[in-house]
Amino acid sequence: MIRFALPKGRLAEKSAELLAQCGVDTSVLAEDTRRLVLESKDGQYGFFLVKPADVPAYVEAGVADLGIVGKDTLIEEGRDLYEMLDLKMGECSLCIAGYPARRDVLTNPHLRVATKYVNTARRVFADREEIEIIPLHGSIELAPVTGLADVIFDVVQTGSTLKANGLVVLEEVFTGITARLVANKVCLKTKAGELLPLIAKLREAVS
Numbered sequence: 105m106i107r108f109a110l111p112k113g114r115l116a117e118k119s120a121e122l123l124a125q126c127g128v129d130t131s132v133l134a135e136d137t138r139r140l141v142l143e144s145k146d147g148q149y150g151f152f153l154v155k156p157a158d159v160p161a162y163v164e165a166g167v168a169d170l171g172i173v174g175k176d177t178l179i180e181e182g183r184d185l186y187e188m189l190d191l192k193m194g195e196c197s198l199c200i201a202g203y204p205a206r207r208d209v210l211t212n213p214h215l216r217v218a219t220k221y222v223n224t225a226r227r228v229f230a231d232r233e234e235i236e237i238i239p240l241h242g243s244i245e246l247a248p249v250t251g252l253a254d255v256i257f258d259v260v261q262t263g264s265t266l267k268a269n270g271l272v273v274l275e276e277v278f279t280g281i282t283a284r285l286v287a288n289k290v291c292l293k294t295k296a297g298e299l300l301p302l303i304a305k306l307r308e309a310v311s
């Protein structure tokens with residue numbers, strides 16, 4: 105059995121579609137259920153439905169053989185796994201964003217940055233002497249709006265969340281953030297016979 109760690113949320117549907125295109129029986133993923141472990145009807149595939157940020161942990165540990173996860177999460181998590189393929193979906197950028205009228209805030213000696221990407225933000229702002237990283241779990245745009253932070257460091261896909269909250273991109277830090285196929289290093293060897301043909305199909309599907 106090939107075990108996948110699949111992200112819940114915005115990549116979920118596209119991930120299932122891509123796998124189905126490659127012959128994986130994903131019909132069980134369309135079921136309305138709160139179950140987090142699902143098995144394909146033919147018994148060939150197992151699916152763990154996890155928070156996107158947790159996909160690398162499941163794959164690194166070998167609980168899942170393969171995972172689908174955003175490059176933003178891979179940069180943030182820095183896990184020991186193989187990044188096999190750019191799946192070319194869910195494209196976004198990692199940006200610094202804030203109020204358009206307060207662009208000069210970036211030159212403030214003391215800067216407060218709200219983010220879900222704490223490790224990455226520390227690296228991005230490493231050359232600044234006074235930086236306060238404010239870790240949040242979601243609704244990041246709320247931080248500058250309420251005065252909790254000066255700017256945010258977050259993913260921007262359509263830009264509609266920024267726009268709806270009166271914010272703009274001040275600096276694009278990483279572009280080309282897309283979903284990636286990742287593999288557990290040991291499983292890729294021990295289950296090569298099962299995994300490599302599927303990876304080849306996925307490569308063909310996205311190329």
Ligand code: PRP
Binds near residue numbers: 241243244261262266
């Ligand atoms: C992400 C991100 C932004 C938004 C950007 O949040 O943190 O808030 O998407 O997308 P957009 O440019 O298309 O508007 P997500 O929707 O994952 O929810 P969260 O706030 O719970 O993290």
